[in-house]
Amino acid sequence: MDLLDQALFEWFTLKKSEGGCITGPMLQEKGKEFHKKMNIESECSFSNGWLSRFKIRHGIRTSDLSGEQKSADHEAVDKFCSVFQELVANKGLTPDQIYNAVETGLMWKCLPNTTLASVDDKVTRGSKRNKERITVLLCANASGSHRVKLTVVGKCAKPRCFKGIAHLPVGYQSQSNAWMDVDIFTRWFHHIFVPSVKVNLRRKGMKENSKIMLLLDSCHAHPPAEELMNGNIFVCYLPPNVTSLIQPMDQGVIQNVKMLYRRDFMRKMTNFDGTILEFQKKYSLKDAIYNVSCAWDSVKRETLRRCWQKLWPLVMFEEGSEDEFKEFSTHGMRKKVYDEVRELVDSARDKMPLSRFDLDEWLNVDQDAPVTHTLNTEEIIQAVENHGKENQAEEESDEEVEEVGKISWKNATAAFKTIFAFAEQQPFLTSQHVMQLYVMQNLTLHERRRAFKQAGQKLLKKATQKAASASTNPDPQPSTSSAAGPQPSTSSAAGPQPSTSSAAGPQPSTSTAAGPQPSTSSAAGPQPFTSSAARPQPSTSSAAGPQPSTSSAAGPQPSTSSANLDDLSVVAGDLYFYSS
CATH class of the missing domain: 1.10.10 (Arc Repressor Mutant, subunit A)
Structure with missing residues (x-):
């Protein structure tokens, strides 16, 4: 039960x-x-x-419990606006301290219908359109001075196109159907929104415990307000019957982001060397993420402020004057982007016989795309019974990903020279763009040098440890051997020899080779306790004279000089530096 x-x-x-x-x-x-x-x-x-x-x-x-179906109405809008403005006044909030967050669905790989009838692709008109969707979460404050990094919800936990990427420009989450859900939104609030807001407060010189309001709609993926609290950061919910009329992000911001995204998508498609369907296959989730992030960054601050005018008209006069907005309008922005896309289409008319109707339909294809799934009775039962048992696919199976090997420091440095030469010749790039490239190059050179230094230090440490180990643990030699191999307790042809001597010099307790000696060895015969010229022996003498605890010049040394180790590390480091 x-x-x-x-x-x-x-x-x-x-x-x-x-x-x-x-x-x-x-x-x-x-x-x-x-x-x-x-x-x-x-x-x-x-x-x-x-x-x-x-x-x-x-x-x-x-x-x-109500017997009346609620619908959006202006009376409810007026009532909530009054409540909202009173709340803002009582809390002493400024536009910098009030945020709105909203989710939207994006069909990131969708092509205009007419392109599917392209002659080059040999596909009949009416072919099935790609409807792969991601959910994008946008959030910014009422002054437009702070936009939170986007969060994208995709289907796969570890898409293959993310392999080898250290950083993404968005926060990425996965859900089996790319829907927003309570768990994902809660993580976003505590791990992305709250830290980002606190950083912005410090940047503006405001106290980190300043009050912050997050305005949300009544989407069922949003948890109760009491679960979304962190210090003085709290949530205010819009009534379900007024969301479409006064939610700020719905008043032109989402539309701007999608149109800018599709403009950049079209730009890449018209510059692609190949057919349209080949472009669609190669266009990956990583490309979509970078495109939508650029689109979000391209939304003007005026747009982010203007979208609050229905809910909070006074925000228009908190900074500057109304003159800032005389030339701004959502319609004007839409027309500008539309004309740019139209120009791209016309320039590639041989590839895309796209009509104005088809273009309009494509630009608004996901206008009402859902971001959460309304479960039916069977799905609710399954979700309750299988809570915590869902397994998500870790990798995409149908995406064509071009494998990119690890780029070496040497190749990266050479690439900077090429891009500099190109950038300096282009009139559409400003000196600021070129300086940004120089900053990236300087950072790369600094990291390259640091990697070289670390490689040398690691090699030096390894060699030092090896030398120290060799000096503290020499090869044990209870008895020495001749060049022919170890000979324990053996004697020469002349007789047994209890002690050893060198053939070249006078030795205590020895005799010459001319006569029998009770405790000597023959110059020609094997010596049971002598040292070979090829191997180090403890407590033996070389051909030049008695040498206690030394080895021959030809054999390995148990300890190595630091100068040799330094030379070794520098040489190895140089090899790493110039070959990698």
Whole structure:
């Protein structure tokens, strides 16, 4: 029965977020339906008493049950605007301290319909359009001075096109259907929004514990307000029946981002050397992420401020005057981008016989794309029963990804020289653009030198450890051997020799080769305790005279000089530096 209770409350929450009408009898009938489909053996009457207990368990008030379908109306808008402005005044909030966040669906790989009938691609008109979708979360404050880094929700946890990438310009999350959900939004709030806001407060010289309001719509992917609190950062929800009329980001910002994205998409497509379908196959999620991030950065500050005028008209006069906005309008921006896309299409008319109608339809193809999924009865039951058991695909299977090997420092440095030469010759690039390239080059050279230094240090450390190990742990030699191999307790042809001597010099307790000696060795015969000229021996003498605890000049040395190690590390480091 606990699972039934969870499933029914989930259904109630979804319907409420949609502004749908829900009555007590509806809850009772829906409870009976869940009971039957979940094959629950224990009986339940779903009486009025059961309904009262269900409402108490979940904190459902009588006002939450309504027999009237709510719809967007201007009376409710006026009422909320008054409440909002009073809240702002009471909290002493400025436009820098009030944010709005909203999700939107983006069909990132979608082509205009007519391009599918291109002669080059040999595809008939009406072919199935690519509707791969991602969810994009946008957030900015009312002054337009701070836009939070985008968050993108895709289907795959580890897309192949992300391989080898150290940083993305967005926060990336995955969900099996690329929907926004409560878990993802909660992570975004605590790990992206809150830290970003605090950094912006410090940048502006404001106290880090200043009050911040985040305005949200009533999407069921947004958790309750009490779960979205962090110090003085809190959430205010729009009523479900006014969202489409006064939510700031819906008043032109989303449209701007999508049009700028499609302009850049079209620009890449018209400059691609190949067919349109080949371009579509090679265009990856990574390309889409960089494109949508550039589009977000290209939205003007005036646009971000202007979108608040219906909810909070005074924001227009907090900084500057209305003169700033005389030349600005959403329609004007749309027309400008439309003309740019039209020009790109005309320049590639042999590739894309695109009509004005097809272009209009493509620019607005995902205008109403959903960002969350409204579960039906079966899906709610499955979600409740399989909570925490979902497995997401880690990699994309149908995306054509061009493998890029690791770029060496040497090749990267050479590439900078080429791009500099190009940039300096182009009139459309300013000196500021060229200086940005110089900054990137200087940073690259600095990191290259640091990598070289670290490689040398690692090699030096390794060689020093090896030398120290050799000096503290020499090869044990209880008895020495001749060049022919170890000869324990052996004697020469002349007789047994208990002690050794060199053939060249006088040795204590030895005799010459002319006569028998009780404790000597022959110059010609093998010596049981002598040292070979090719190997170091403890407590032996060389041909030049007695040398305690030394080795021959031809053999390895147990300790190495630091000068030799330094030379070794520099040579190895140079090899790494110039060959990598």
